[in-house]
Amino acid sequence: MTHEIQGFLEAVASERARRAADLQLSVRVDEVKRYQHERFSSTYRDLLEAPASSKAARFFLDELYGPADFSLRDAQFSRVAPKVAKFFPGEIGQIVLNLARLHALSERLDTEMGARTLQLPLTPPAYAVAWRAVGQASARTEQIKLVREVGLALAKQVRKPLIRASLRLMRVPAKAAGLDSLQAFLEAGFDAFRDLPRAAEFVLTISTREQVIATQLFSDSG
Numbered sequence: 001m002t003h004e005i006q007g008f009l010e011a012v013a014s015e016r017a018r019r020a021a022d023l024q025l026s027v028r029v030d031e032v033k034r035y036q037h038e039r040f041s042s043t044y045r046d047l048l049e050a051p052a053s054s055k056a057a058r059f060f061l062d063e064l065y066g067p068a069d070f071s072l073r074d075a076q077f078s079r080v081a082p083k084v085a086k087f088f089p090g091e092i093g094q095i096v097l098n099l100a101r102l103h104a105l106s107e108r109l110d111t112e113m114g115a116r117t118l119q120l121p122l123t124p125p126a127y128a129v130a131w132r133a134v135g136q137a138s139a140r141t142e143q144i145k146l147v148r149e150v151g152l153a154l155a156k157q158v159r160k161p162l163i164r165a166s167l168r169l170m171r172v173p174a175k176a177a178g179l180d181s182l183q184a185f186l187e188a189g190f191d192a193f194r195d196l197p198r199a200a201e202f203v204l205t206i207s208t209r210e211q212v213i214a215t216q217l218f219s220d221s222g
Helices: 002-020 023-043 047-048 054-064 072-085 090-115 124-134 137-157 163-169 172-178 179-192 199-219
Strands: none
Touching: 002 023, 002 047, 002 072, 002 090, 023 054, 023 124, 047 054, 047 199, 054 179, 054 199, 072 124, 072 199, 090 124, 090 137, 124 199, 137 179, 137 199, 163 172, 172 179
């Protein structure tokens, strides 16, 4: 598992290096991420505005779908991931692995979208054209599946008091080790799902809507 996690993180770094070497591509990928962030805000406005689900929806929007630069967090994740996979229970190790897999897949698809984006700023028709040019329907399905699996696994784990207590105890050593960005991300995720009354329903709502949107994008003739 450790080697798999490291492999996915290296794939993320490779995508970033590819963009850094091509300013035009970097600008286009940033635009893809901005567009997707706004689309998520619109698609899940009901979840973002509902008191019961707003924190979890905001976590998805800002930490998983956001256009922010996560290179610091990813660098910290790369340093600590092997230890997480080694010392935490198997369920947590699987969450870490799936998060790394999802991150690598999403970054690759975003790069491919950027490479096929011809119009800035992006409009819905232009985004759909780039989407179909990239294709890879099976990769899109896998992306949605990983979102669902990570979400459901988090929902299950946050119900275990020992896991949350252990995470709180990591604050001081995490800061001392220069892992404060990663620690904040983990705590935000656990807190968001801990306060969610129907977590499984929330996750399935997202995965279902994303699959419908993906299907529409592939079938849209523009």
